Amino acid sequence: MIAAFIQSPVFRLLPVGVILLALQNTLFVDLQPAGVIVQVLLALAAAAGAAGGADRGALAGFVLGLIYDLGTDSPIGATALTMALGGVVAGIAWTIMVDPPWWLAAVFTTIGAAAGELAVPVLRIFIGEAEAFEPRFTRVVIVVAIAAGALSPLFVPLSRWCLRIRKPDWKALAE
Amino acid sequence: MGIYSPVRRRLIIALLLSSVLLLTLDLRGNQIFDTMRNGFQQAMDPLESAAEVVSRPIRNAWRGITQYDDLADENEDLRRQLEAQRADQITYRAAVIEFQALLELNNLPSLSDYDAVTARVIGETPNNLDQIIEIDKGEDDGIDVGMAVVSEGGLVGKVTRVFDDRSFIMLVRDQRFAVRAKVPGAAPEEPEGPEPPPTSANAIPHDDLTTTTTLPPSTTTTVPGATSSTAPGGIPGSSTSTTSTTSTTIAATTTTTIPPTEKETGTVVGQGRGEPVLLRFVRENIDAGRFEVGDAVMTEGGEGSLSPPDIPIGTISRIRRQSGSAGPMIEVQLGADLERLSFVRIVLYQSLEEAAGDGG
Numbered sequence: 140m141i142a143a144f145i146q147s148p149v150f151r152l153l154p155v156g157v158i159l160l161a162l163q164n165t166l167f168v169d170l171q172p173a174g175v176i177v178q179v180l181l182a183l184a185a186a187a188g189a190a191g192g193a194d195r196g197a198l199a200g201f202v203l204g205l206i207y208d209l210g211t212d213s214p215i216g217a218t219a220l221t222m223a224l225g226g227v228v229a230g231i232a233w234t235i236m237v238d239p240p241w242w243l244a245a246v247f248t249t250i251g252a253a254a255g256e257l258a259v260p261v262l263r264i265f266i267g268e269a270e271a272f273e274p275r276f277t278r279v280v281i282v283v284a285i286a287a288g289a290l291s292p293l294f295v296p297l298s299r300w301c302l303r304i305r306k307p308d309w310k311a312l313a314e
Numbered sequence: 315m316g317i318y319s320p321v322r323r324r325l326i327i328a329l330l331l332s333s334v335l336l337l338t339l340d341l342r343g344n345q346i347f348d349t350m351r352n353g354f355q356q357a358m359d360p361l362e363s364a365a366e367v368v369s370r371p372i373r374n375a376w377r378g379i380t381q382y383d384d385l386a387d388e389n390e391d392l393r394r395q396l397e398a399q400r401a402d403q404i405t406y407r408a409a410v411i412e413f414q415a416l417l418e419l420n421n422l423p424s425l426s427d428y429d430a431v432t433a434r435v436i437g438e439t440p441n442n443l444d445q446i447i448e449i450d451k452g453e454d455d456g457i458d459v460g461m462a463v464v465s466e467g468g469l470v471g472k473v474t475r476v477f478d479d480r481s482f483i484m485l486v487r488d489q490r491f492a493v494r495a496k497v498p499g500a501a502p503e504e505p506e507g508p509e510p511p512p513t514s515a516n517a518i519p520h521d522d523l524t525t526t527t528t529l530p531p532s533t534t535t536t537v538p539g540a541t542s543s544t545a546p547g548g549i550p551g552s553s554t555s556t557t558s559t560t561s562t563t564i565a566a567t568t569t570t571t572i573p574p575t576e577k578e579t580g581t582v583v584g585q586g587r588g589e590p591v592l593l594r595f596v597r598e599n600i601d602a603g604r605f606e607v608g609d610a611v612m613t614e615g616g617e618g619s620l621s622p623p624d625i626p627i628g629t630i631s632r633i634r635r636q637s638g639s640a641g642p643m644i645e646v647q648l649g650a651d652l653e654r655l656s657f658v659r660i661v662l663y664q665s666l667e668e669a670a671g672d673g674g
Binding site: 157158160161162163164165166167168169170174175176178192193194197198200201204205208209210211212213214215216217218219220223224227256259260263266268270271273274275279283 | 321322325326329330332333334335336337338339340341347350351354355358361362364365366369372373376377437438439440441442443444446448474475482489490585586587588589
């Protein structure tokens with residue numbers, strides 16, 4: 140059982156998620172481009188989706204979101220749900236191309252992060268908060284999405300390592 | 315294998331449903347989740363401390379790049395303000411002492427009557443929607459959910475979640491924050507009829523207040539042949555006659571009637587980071603006077619309120635009057651600087667309703 144856990148994709152994701160959460164709570168709370176807190180865990184979840192497809196994006200988003208919920212005051216499951224959605228949306232890249240190039244992965248990481256951040260106030264409305272959309276929300280989504288896209292050259296390889304995603308080993312048919 | 319293969323689809327659906335299940339359980343209140351969260355956060359403490367140390371040079375460099383000009387301007391501005399406020403402080407201190415004395419005289423509660431716990435701010439929520447900070451004091455120090463949190467500048471927020479040795483504070487600017495507030499002593503409009511002349515300059519926020527002030531005994535010495543002397547302060551009607559050269563002690567007692575100070579009440583609500591706090595649901599009462607920019611906004615308190623009365627929230631910074639039945643939109647400049655909170659005080663106050671609930 141322990142061996143199975145060590146071999147599972149979650150094993151590497153947990154320590155990476157915890158370290159990123161520590162950085163999120165300290166460094167990224169201060170580094171606020173345009174007054175917006177960059178969401179690094181969401182960026183990693185979206186990068187995992189772009190790197191490994193919708194299912195791996197959902198898995199990474201779920202695990203990272205749970206870590207985030209446990210480490211902050213947000214309801215448990217709320218961020219897991221929104222980050223999983225972000226990972227799934229980023230995984231749509233795989234419907235276009237298996238193993239997308241870095242720029243396409245960056246584009247889909249951006250889209251996935253935007254979807255994940257957009258889902259946060261939508262979910263808040265579902266759980267009964269009256270005014271979940273704040274006036275600067277458009278700016279928040281744009282900055283979070285662009286930052287995730289900028290981090291994707293770093294986070295796509297990191298998510299591949301965490302989730303043990305191997306590049307497809309295809310050979311040309313001509314030979 | 316395509317993205318929508320049955321296995322992948324099932325995995326995605328299972329994860330999303332699990333999230334919804336966890337969310338539902340947590341929102342209904344689950345002790346196990348609270349314990350897990352507390353344990354996880356305690357385990358994260360050393361890691362966050364390490365991250366704090368490691369990332370400090372980066373944060374300092376970032377602040378240096380992005381905030382240098384702002385800080386220089388702010389520094390200059392603050393020096394000017396400090397100069398101006400040194401004189402004001404002396405005046406205000408005297409007024410506060412006088413105000414406290416009057417409250418005590420009339421057995422009225424004041425903020426200093428409540429115990430408070432000072433706590434250090436140890437964290438801030440890392441997402442963009444919630445405006446929540448974390449402090450290093452909790453249930454062990456008597457803190458409870460709903461208690462008001464203040465700083466030197468005024469109201470900061472309220473306690474929303476409490477663990478044994480830490481608590482979470484929702485800041486005033488959070489969109490979910492709301493507290494009953496009042497604008498004491500709004501400037502009255504032109505009086506329509508003859509009014510009794512006011513006998514005190516103090517604007518004390520209490521309706522129909524009548525106070526009896528007893529001055530301390532004083533000693534007055536008069537020269538031979540003098541026929542009258544005046545009590546200290548030159549209060550009219552307190553003169554007395556003396557015919558001897560010995561010292562005479564005069565106990566002067568005056569009755570001062572302070573006209574009822576009008577006040578307007580509403581609800582202060584947050585709008586998120588970077589947006590002004592609003593005072594809503596107020597109806598501008600012409601009889602009571604109109605609001606003006608600069609008027610103080612304070613907590614109203616009362617039986618149902620979680621906050622004690624008379625905590626300063628801020629001052630009115632902008633008024634947008636609207637036609638129709640909707641009251642004016644009032645923007646409030648907070649007294650507390652929420653961007654630079656290091657220490658806060660938690661007022662250990664429970665509303666009467668809540669105290670009654672605890673008791674029975």
